[in-house]
Amino acid sequence: MTATERTAIAAVFDGIKQKAEESWRELGRDRPVIMVGAATCGRAAGALDVLKAFRDEINKRKIDCPVIEVGCMGHCYAEPIAIISKPGFTPVCYGYVNPVIAERLVKEFILGENPCPEFVIGALEPNDMLPSFQDFPRAQYEQKIILKNCGHIDPAEIEHYIAGGGYAGLAKTLQKTPEEIIDEIKKSGLRGRGGAGFPAGLKWQYGREAPGTPKYIICNADEGDPGAFVDRAILESDPHAVIEGMVIAGYAVGSRYGYIYVRAEYPLAVARLETALKQAKKLKLTGRNILGSGFSYDIILFQGSGAFVCGEATALANSIEGKTGTPRPKPPRMTSAGLFGKPTVVNNVKTLAYVPQIISNGADWFTNTGTKESPGTAVFALAGKIVNTGMVEVPMGTTLRQIIFDVGSSIPKGKEFKAVQIGGPSGGCLPESALDLPVDFDSLQEAGAIMGSGGMVVLDEDDCMVEIARYFLEFTQRESCGKCTFCRLGTKQMLEILTDFTRGKGNVEDLEILERLGGEVKEGSLCGLGKTAPNPILTTLRYFRNEYEEHIKLGRCPALMCQHLIAYYILPDKCERSCDACVGECTVEAISSHPKKRYKIIDQEKCVKCGTCLKACPPQYNAIVKLSPPSEVPAA
Amino acid sequence: MTKTEQAKKVAERKHNIDATRQILKGHSRKRPNLIPILQKVQGKLGYLPREAMTEIAGHLDIPAIDVYGVVTFYNQFRLNPPGKHSIRVCLGTACHMKGGYITLEAWERRLGIKARQTTEDREFDLDTVACVGCCTMAPVTVVDNKPEGQVEPTRVDGILLGFGHDYTKKDKEKSDSD
Numbered sequence: 001m002t003a004t005e006r007t008a009i010a011a012v013f014d015g016i017k018q019k020a021e022e023s024w025r026e027l028g029r030d031r032p033v034i035m036v037g038a039a040t041c042g043r044a045a046g047a048l049d050v051l052k053a054f055r056d057e058i059n060k061r062k063i064d065c066p067v068i069e070v071g072c073m074g075h076c077y078a079e080p081i082a083i084i085s086k087p088g089f090t091p092v093c094y095g096y097v098n099p100v101i102a103e104r105l106v107k108e109f110i111l112g113e114n115p116c117p118e119f120v121i122g123a124l125e126p127n128d129m130l131p132s133f134q135d136f137p138r139a140q141y142e143q144k145i146i147l148k149n150c151g152h153i154d155p156a157e158i159e160h161y162i163a164g165g166g167y168a169g170l171a172k173t174l175q176k177t178p179e180e181i182i183d184e185i186k187k188s189g190l191r192g193r194g195g196a197g198f199p200a201g202l203k204w205q206y207g208r209e210a211p212g213t214p215k216y217i218i219c220n221a222d223e224g225d226p227g228a229f230v231d232r233a234i235l236e237s238d239p240h241a242v243i244e245g246m247v248i249a250g251y252a253v254g255s256r257y258g259y260i261y262v263r264a265e266y267p268l269a270v271a272r273l274e275t276a277l278k279q280a281k282k283l284k285l286t287g288r289n290i291l292g293s294g295f296s297y298d299i300i301l302f303q304g305s306g307a308f309v310c311g312e313a314t315a316l317a318n319s320i321e322g323k324t325g326t327p328r329p330k331p332p333r334m335t336s337a338g339l340f341g342k343p344t345v346v347n348n349v350k351t352l353a354y355v356p357q358i359i360s361n362g363a364d365w366f367t368n369t370g371t372k373e374s375p376g377t378a379v380f381a382l383a384g385k386i387v388n389t390g391m392v393e394v395p396m397g398t399t400l401r402q403i404i405f406d407v408g409s410s411i412p413k414g415k416e417f418k419a420v421q422i423g424g425p426s427g428g429c430l431p432e433s434a435l436d437l438p439v440d441f442d443s444l445q446e447a448g449a450i451m452g453s454g455g456m457v458v459l460d461e462d463d464c465m466v467e468i469a470r471y472f473l474e475f476t477q478r479e480s481c482g483k484c485t486f487c488r489l490g491t492k493q494m495l496e497i498l499t500d501f502t503r504g505k506g507n508v509e510d511l512e513i514l515e516r517l518g519g520e521v522k523e524g525s526l527c528g529l530g531k532t533a534p535n536p537i538l539t540t541l542r543y544f545r546n547e548y549e550e551h552i553k554l555g556r557c558p559a560l561m562c563q564h565l566i567a568y569y570i571l572p573d574k575c576e577r578s579c580d581a582c583v584g585e586c587t588v589e590a591i592s593s594h595p596k597k598r599y600k601i602i603d604q605e606k607c608v609k610c611g612t613c614l615k616a617c618p619p620q621y622n623a624i625v626k627l628s629p630p631s632e633v634p635a636a
Numbered sequence: 637m638t639k640t641e642q643a644k645k646v647a648e649r650k651h652n653i654d655a656t657r658q659i660l661k662g663h664s665r666k667r668p669n670l671i672p673i674l675q676k677v678q679g680k681l682g683y684l685p686r687e688a689m690t691e692i693a694g695h696l697d698i699p700a701i702d703v704y705g706v707v708t709f710y711n712q713f714r715l716n717p718p719g720k721h722s723i724r725v726c727l728g729t730a731c732h733m734k735g736g737y738i739t740l741e742a743w744e745r746r747l748g749i750k751a752r753q754t755t756e757d758r759e760f761d762l763d764t765v766a767c768v769g770c771c772t773m774a775p776v777t778v779v780d781n782k783p784e785g786q787v788e789p790t791r792v793d794g795i796l797l798g799f800g801h802d803y804t805k806k807d808k809e810k811s812d813s814d
Contacts, residue, residue, distance in 0.1 A: 226728035306711035322670035383771035
């Protein structure tokens with residue numbers, strides 16, 4: 001490539017960038033801007049109603065104030081979220097917004113001067129007036145690379161992305177040779193964020209060197225792990241980062257076509273990607289002759305159909321080919337014979353989202369963050385029994401304790417921490433003693449869990465470890481494609497044993513059978529599903545064996561969770577008697593009053609153990625308890 | 637079967653075939669089109685009737701059993717007509733730990749059906765979903781494609797009431813007459 005050609009590419013991109021920056025400046029010029037977080041999590045909390053309320057109020061009062069939809073900021077606990085930027089004020093983020101609050105914010109802040117501190121979660125920048133996000137304990141750990149744009153730009157506007165530095169990595173890429181790009185990624189030490197942590201640069205190199213055309217890049221957005229939602233949030237909040245990463249990967253590998261394999265359960269992500277792909281094509285950032293460089297790249301969106309096993313690269317390829325999604329034996333590797341038998345590089349959403357910034361800022365910038373073996377950041381979806389549920393991005397090497405207690409603000413209702421489940425059905429449960437582990441690919445693996453897709457579910461004293469192991473196994477057993485005998489039948493056997501445990505059946509020898517079977521299923525399965533399916537059992541057996549024994553020997557669930565091993569009971573001394581809260585709330589009418597003394601009694605035959613009465617009983621009485629084993633309930 | 641019922645069946649079959657053919661027009665005869673075609677046909681008809689699968693097999697020139705195999709492999713495809721309202725209970729990790737299975741039981745109890753079934757009046761179909769990615773709102777139920785957060789047994793009754801279906805009342809009448 002000549003110097004003139006390089007300048008030409010840079011000039012074309014500069015034109016696009018200037019226009020984008022101009023329109024971004026125009027958005028907030030001398031007028032306020034309202035941004036409402038409307039990713040799926042926000043929508044579930046009612047963000048669309050909030051959006052409508054803002055728009056109605058702005059229109060009614062004829063104010064010049066754009067109201068735009070943005071993605072997920074990661075503070076999911078406070079959804080719906082809105083950010084208001086007003087000239088003269090630092091941008092302020094509001095949480096738990098509802099239509100009434102929205103109306104008030106327009107009246108008092110947009111029209112008036114009162115930023116309504118009572119609804120503020122934090123200002124985006126430090127200031128003298130309101131608390132800012134920098135004052136939060138999580139701010140000292142958080143470092144946003146791939147979540148940088150999430151919640152701050154309109155995912156349906158390519159210009160917002162470009163104005164924030166987007167597609168600069170692509171423009172830079174096209175001025176270099178593919179080998180230089182691969183070297184840069186190799187130097188950055190970027191490891192695949194899909195879970196296994198394979199070096200991305202090396203994978204690209206294998207793809208480049210493999211004979212055969214056309215070559216394919218597949219973006220694996222089949223985020224099937226229950227408990228993980230980072231890929232969804234990125235696709236919904238910043239789809240262009242993934243698209244840019246894919247085009248760069250395509251250029252480096254020498255591919256002409258790319259597929260994004262996205263779950264059908266993520267309709268909003270699909271819609272966002274469709275819009276983004278159209279916009280990118282229009283600006284010649286994908287399609288024929290990108291930025292006049294002569295390089296062409298087309299991206300095809302493929303919707304999965306709800307099969308967990310399709311997250312496995314070879315099964316995913318079969319699925320795109322229109323077949324059942326069963327895995328293929330390896331070798332051959334995907335990079336030599338993948339989709340349609342051609343060299344194929346499969347990268348996770350997060351891996352691709354890092355690429356543009358690594359190219360823009362250089363490999364050294366990336367290796368400054370994280371640890372030596374796992375550079376960069378780790379993104380986790382925090383869920384379960386934790387105060388600040390949501391998405392967090394922290395440098396690799398941050399400890400689990402810091403993530404759970406500082407970033408996530410610990411366990412709600414003053415309960416005791418019990419375990420953290422990392423990596424979904426392929427991962428494991430780690431106990432308190434493992435909390436000081438630094439989070440990176442290798443140390444998690446050593447402890448028995450895996451980085452996986454970034455799901456981190458915190459469990460407290462009310463969660464039963466046998467039940468969680470059973471839950472994950474039920475999931476993998478159902479999702480097993482049936483190709484390998486050990487995965488198909490072994491998981492079924494293990495599930496039956498575990499189900500027996502949660503019903504107080506089984507005996508101590510079964511524990512050894514479980515361990516042995518777990519090892520055999522791992523060895524006898526072709527793909528990651530079977531190879532990791534026993535992990536939840538093996539880790540809970542390793543760290544929480546006593547809970548298993550209590551189930552088996554005493555028929556007792558120490559966490560009071562297993563439905564067959566508990567009973568609800570109303571303490572006659574504590575029951576207020578004239579209060580009818582539990583009677584009214586009971587969904588199956590199992591509660592009645594004692595004919596003379598009027599305290600309430602649960603009919604154990606009718607009771608479905610849904611726990612509604614426990615929540616209904618006013619806290620000042622607190623008369624309803626769970627007992628295990630059920631034989632603890634005194635005879636009437 | 638009465639004559640009118642039979643006529644209705646024939647008409648429905650014809651409608652299904654016509655709709656499938658319409659969708660097939662936009663696709664070449666390549667096998668990789670199979671899943672996108674199935675998704676579109678299901679999007680149009682709500683499920684994949686036998687006649688539609690046969691049509692698709694013919695179009696792609698593959699055995700009908702291969703189409704059936706793919707349809708039954710993936711969770712998304714259904715072989716029976718859906719209800720007017722779709723209820724999908726999330727059974728992701730976070731939802732499970734916060735009592736998603738209790739919510740599912742509540743739906744099953746109220747609607748009188750099991751997961752993957754449709755009520756007799758074709759008003760509701762009940763299904764489970766592995767995870768909709770709204771783990772922070774657990775337990776989640778997706779009602780007519782809208783994720784609802786914190787759906788516990790009492791909220792189940794609330795949602796049904798919102799549709800004008802007081803299934804609790806029906807239960808009461810039943811237990812009264814018992």
